[in-house]
Amino acid sequence: xxxxxxxxxxxxxxxxxxxxxxxxxxxxxxxxxxxxxxxxxxxxxxxxxxxxxxxxxxxxxxxxxxxxxxxxxxxxxxxxxxxxxxxxxxxxxxxxxxxxxxxxxxxxxxxxxxxxxxxxxxxxxxxxxxxxxxxxxxxxxxxxxxxxxxxxxxxxxxxxxxxxxxxxxxxxxxxxxxxxxxxxxxxxxxxxxxxxxxxxxxxxxxxxxxxxxxxxxxxxxxxxxxxxxxxxxxxxxxxxxxxxxx
Numbered sequence: 001x002x003x004x005x006x007x008x009x010x011x012x013x014x015x016x017x018x019x020x021x022x023x024x025x026x027x028x029x030x031x032x033x034x035x036x037x038x039x040x041x042x043x044x045x046x047x048x049x050x051x052x053x054x055x056x057x058x059x060x061x062x063x064x065x066x067x068x069x070x071x072x073x074x075x076x077x078x079x080x081x082x083x084x085x086x087x088x089x090x091x092x093x094x095x096x097x098x099x100x101x102x103x104x105x106x107x108x109x110x111x112x113x114x115x116x117x118x119x120x121x122x123x124x125x126x127x128x129x130x131x132x133x134x135x136x137x138x139x140x141x142x143x144x145x146x147x148x149x150x151x152x153x154x155x156x157x158x159x160x161x162x163x164x165x166x167x168x169x170x171x172x173x174x175x176x177x178x179x180x181x182x183x184x185x186x187x188x189x190x191x192x193x194x195x196x197x198x199x200x201x202x203x204x205x206x207x208x209x210x211x212x213x214x215x216x217x218x219x220x221x222x223x224x225x226x227x228x229x230x231x232x233x234x235x236x237x238x239x240x241x242x243x244x245x246x
Contacts (some may be wrong), residue, residue: 005083010216013226023214024217024218026219027172027214027218028156028216028217028221029215029217029221031043031218031221031222032216032217032218032219032222033221033222034175036134037219037222038222040207041204041207041222041223041226042226044204044207044231045227047203047204048119048190048193048194048197048203048204048205048230049190049193049204049230049234050195051121051124051125051128051191051196051202051203052186052189052190052192052193053200054121054125054129055124055125055126055128055129055189055193056129056132056182056186056189057129057130058125058126058127058129058133058137058186059128059129059131059132059133059136059138059189060133060135060136060182061129061133061134061141062101062129062130062133062134063132063134063135063136064137064140066094066097066098066133066137067098067136067137067138067139067140067141067144068141068162068166069090069091069094070091070094070095070098070138070139070143070233071140071145072108072145073144073145073149073153073170074144074152074162074165074166074170075087075091075154076155076156076162083134093140095138097122098133098134098137098138099134099138099171100134101130101131101133101134101137102131102134102135102138104131105132106127106130106132106192107132107195107199108126109126109131109144110123110124110126110196110199110200110201111128111199112127113126113127113201114200118221119200119206120200120201120202121202121203122202123196123200123201124193124196124197124201124203125203127196127201128189128192128193128196132185132188132189136181136182136185139181140148140181143174143177143178143181143240144166144170144174147170147173147174147177148173150168151168151169151170151173151210152165152169154166155163158189162210164169176242179241179242179244183238183241183242184238186234186238187234189230190230190231190234191231192228194208197209198221204223204226204227204230207223207225208220208224208227211223
């Protein structure tokens with residue numbers, strides 16, 4: 001595999017590579033700290049968080065119903081030991097839909113939507129929503145199927161609906177794990193939204209791309225520092241939410 005990937009890390013330490021690296025890092029100083037630039041960076045950083053949050057909201061709206069439909073333990077026909085043909089076909093169709101959504105990287109979705117809706121945050125929200133919707137739906141289903149299903153199945157056997165079984169049987173036991181994974185994906189969405197900016201999906205990444213193309217190292221350093229702080233704050237917030245939910 002190392003041969004196939006042409007993995008040669010020692011090239012980083014060759015004289016020419018060291019010189020290029022030194023020139024690149026030297027261009028970062030001094031960082032750009034003018035008031036107008038900092039206001040722009042703060043505005044784009046907030047837009048980045050907004051893209052990630054709106055994208056995750058869309059992803060949840062996709063994942064929640066598809067994840068429930070794809071979950072075997074919520075099928076009434078499985079109580080007899082074997083799922084009926086129609087529920088099985090529907091379940092497999094939904095699972096394949098989730099596979100398609102998460103198989104296409106958000107960067108590819110963003111390239112598509114940039115051409116459909118134009119440059120800007122809308123493309124980023126749609127890209128994150130579709131890819132992360134497939135991821136969340138898959139993991140939601142796995143979490144529900146791997147947990148203790150006794151209480152949920154008891155509700156189904158005694159005439160409860162699928163939604164009643166989910167809300168009163170499966171959800172209370174798996175709420176912490178479902179919430180933890182959702183919050184983790186929100187952290188990932190913040191990082192993804194910056195990358196999506198490089199293809200014109202708005203946010204801090206688009207400004208970072210512009211500064212790199214203009215060889216404005218000071219601006220790049222400032223935006224990278226703000227991005228690191230943004231991810232650190234997201235990590236602190238997610239930790240606090242996990243502690244509350246735990």
